[in-house]
Amino acid sequence: MISRKTKYALKALINLAGQPTDEPVLISELARQEQIPRKFLEAILLSLKNVGVLQSKIGKGGGYFLAKEPRNISIGNIVKVLEGGYSPLQCLNDNISPECDECNEPSSCGIRLVMSDVLMAISSVLETTTLADMIERSDNAKRANLKIMDFSI
Amino acid sequence: MISRKTKYALKALINLAGQPTDEPVLISELARQEQIPRKFLEAILLSLKNVGVLQSKIGKGGGYFLAKEPRNISIGNIVKVLEGGYSPLQCLNDNISPECDECNEPSSCGIRLVMSDVLMAISSVLETTTLADMIERSDNAKRANLKIMDFSI
DNA sequence: TATAATATCTATAGATTAAATAGACATTGT
């Protein structure tokens, strides 16, 4: 289950993707529009900046904007930044930890073998889907909804 | 990330799958062998019983045993019982909730559309993998490890 | 029928993590 924090991050990114990159957006404005607690959003945006997804400008006229094009921002990367990964098992995480607390023989642990398949399945979706894809799919769905409305009138 | 509870459940099931079904295993014995807090394990086994995966016998000579063959127990089912589902998003859960707290138009929510793909990817692995598969893969890995040992001697 | 062995149930405590808030500080445009 992805956390509220990650959902906030994705919403913020979708919003920023709809803005011209030469016009920084205020944290407070983003927070208001997306109904995200301002201080919480601050921390989120900062993480995304530190990892090169966003850029910011301090001072008057400052704010946040995308550092890359939406088609070069994978959803997997965003989830990794905010959740610390998306592995179903700690011991399968990219990071330092090939260690299992409870398991003395990771290489033949059945749970680990199965969850490794799950991880690959998740990864194959999240790493190939970009912010641009997500927005496009949403737009398509909106159009489809409108079309249905038309017919029903 | 799956919880410790689910890992305990899977370990217990692997253990029980290795026992004859006409010899109930004591909770305390299972807890000792798998190093699971006894009272915690009690609750886990009870959930698995209530959902028809395990059977129990009360009184002297009682204990727990599998209610079905390992090849008829999907890992997805176990995860669902103990985690309440494996959807990355609340609003995609099997259960009652096609409601999003934060989202007024689920049908065109980009996050939801993408996570729906993730859910399908997870599901396709977890629902097709059984307890028997998990054990088989573990056994194969153990054999492979032994073989490597042989060569290195 | 008494007793011991067992699962079942209800309640609660403790630990960890997620979410939200507060306020001081640093930077920049005008």
Next chain:
DNA sequence: ACAATGTCTATTTAATCTATAGATATTATA
């Protein structure tokens, strides 16, 4: 110089996960 902004550190609150305690119901068997 000043106002507008992001940055940083710390704290609080809430939720969830993990673990524990003890009373109760059921059963085999001596």
